[in-house]
Amino acid sequence: GESVGLHLPTLSVQEGDNSIINCAYSNSASDYFIWYKQESGKGPQFIIDIRSNMDKRQGQRVTVLLNKTVKHLSLQIAATQPGDSAVYFCAENIGPGGSYIPTFGRGTSLIVHP
Amino acid sequence: DGGITQSPKYLFRKEGQNVTLSCEQNLNHDAMYWYRQDPGQGLRLIYYSQIVNDFQKGDIAEGYSVSREKKESFPLTVTSAQKNPTAFYLCASSRPQGRGNTEAFFGQGTRLTVV
Numbered sequence: 501g502e503s504v505g506l507h508l509p510t511l512s513v514q515e516g517d518n519s520i521i522n523c524a525y526s527n528s529a530s531d532y533f534i535w536y537k538q539e540s541g542k543g544p545q546f547i548i549d550i551r552s553n554m555d556k557r558q559g560q561r562v563t564v565l566l567n568k569t570v571k572h573l574s575l576q577i578a579a580t581q582p583g584d585s586a587v588y589f590c591a592e593n594i595g596p597g598g599s600y601i602p603t604f605g606r607g608t609s610l611i612v613h614p
Numbered sequence: 615d616g617g618i619t620q621s622p623k624y625l626f627r628k629e630g631q632n633v634t635l636s637c638e639q640n641l642n643h644d645a646m647y648w649y650r651q652d653p654g655q656g657l658r659l660i661y662y663s664q665i666v667n668d669f670q671k672g673d674i675a676e677g678y679s680v681s682r683e684k685k686e687s688f689p690l691t692v693t694s695a696q697k698n699p700t701a702f703y704l705c706a707s708s709r710p711q712g713r714g715n716t717e718a719f720f721g722q723g724t725r726l727t728v729v
Contacts, residue, residue, distance in 0.1 A: 518674040539721070543720030543722050544720050549717060595659065601672075604649075607656050
């Protein structure tokens with residue numbers, strides 16, 4: 501079945517820059533999306549979520565944008581810090597056959613240079 | 615503190631052996647999941663369970679088995695039929711899934727290596 505995908509496998513930025521990580525999803529029925537951060541050797545941790553009735557949600561230094569027209573999500577990290585270096589996954593809550601199962605994309609590795 | 619615990623953190627398996635990975639949660643979540651992660655890859659769903667005594671195959675269930683006899687426990691057995699079991703295994707739990715619902719909480723993972 502189709503699943504969430506990411507455009508860039510690796511993103512390198514300088515400390516202090518803003519980072520943008522993109523994600524394309526293919527299931528138009530998806531109504532809930534989450535961004536997770538996974539540090540090396542650890543399990544993914546929740547960063548921010550957004551429901552399909554919204555197009556933008558802000559957290560602390562992070563913003564998620566949702567464009568349902570083109571089925572695209574992005575995660576913006578302001579003033580990126582070395583501690584932000586990790587793999588970032590987007591996930592949708594619709595899985596194979598339309599069942600509600602957290603379904604993950606490939607991930608983007610964010611590398612922050614001091 | 616509430617959370618989800620996987621053990622062991624590292625596991626070594628000989629060819630032809632079955633091994634069982636433990637996953638326990640005290641979050642009172644109904645749903646639990648097992649994912650496999652290979653280097654440079656995303657998370658692929660092995661099995662999931664929405665309620666006690668019931669579980670469903672995910673995308674890559676071949677060579678794996680699970681049980682869900684208790685709400686808080688969802689062990690995964692990697693059988694000798696799994697030809698390439700070396701990977702990082704992640705267990706997660708959540709409240710029952712539905713429209714616009716909640717996040718999955720993850721354990722810290724078990725790294726399985728075949729020797």
